[in-house]
Amino acid sequence: MKISEIKELIAIFSDSEITEMKLELENMKLHLSKLRAQSQQMFEPVIEKPSSATAAVDQETEPETVREQLDRLREVLAPMVGVFYRAPSPDSDPYVEVGSFVEKGQTLCIIEAMKLMNEIESEYGGRVVEILVENGQPVEYGQPLFLIESAE
Numbered sequence: 400m401k402i403s404e405i406k407e408l409i410a411i412f413s414d415s416e417i418t419e420m421k422l423e424l425e426n427m428k429l430h431l432s433k434l435r436a437q438s439q440q441m442f443e444p445v446i447e448k449p450s451s452a453t454a455a456v457d458q459e460t461e462p463e464t465v466r467e468q469l470d471r472l473r474e475v476l477a478p479m480v481g482v483f484y485r486a487p488s489p490d491s492d493p494y495v496e497v498g499s500f501v502e503k504g505q506t507l508c509i510i511e512a513m514k515l516m517n518e519i520e521s522e523y524g525g526r527v528v529e530i531l532v533e534n535g536q537p538v539e540y541g542q543p544l545f546l547i548e549s550a551e
Contacts, residue, residue, distance in 0.1 A: 481512035
C-alpha cells in the first residue's frame, strides 16, 4: 500500500462514524482508532510494515482541510540496510519524539551498518507525526522510518 493510499484511508476514517479499524494484508498491518478526549475525536494510526499492494479510494469523500494536511506529510526513508536506533546510546534520550519539531538537516536517528553508526538527517523541516520503526529493529533500504508534517 502506498503512503498516498494510507493518507487517503486515514482521512476517510477520520471523517467517518467508525471508531476503530484494522486492516491486515500479506506484509502490512494498519490499526486506526478514534479516542475521545475533551469532546474531540482523535485518531492514532499505527503502521507496521508497508506493502506494495494498492487499493482504490474515493477522493471526493475527503474534506479539503484534511486533504491539505495529508499532502504535507513526508516520509523519511532508510538510505541503507541496517539496524535502527532512536538515540546515540542506550542511556541517551531519543533524538526525536512524536510531536517534536525538526529542522532540515537535524539528526533523527542512527542506522548501524557493518559496525558503522550512520546519523540519518531530516530531509524536511516540520513536526514528527509518526515513528514507523521500533528501536533496535532491522530496516531495509527505502523503508519508511518517519512521517513528518512538512512546514514548507
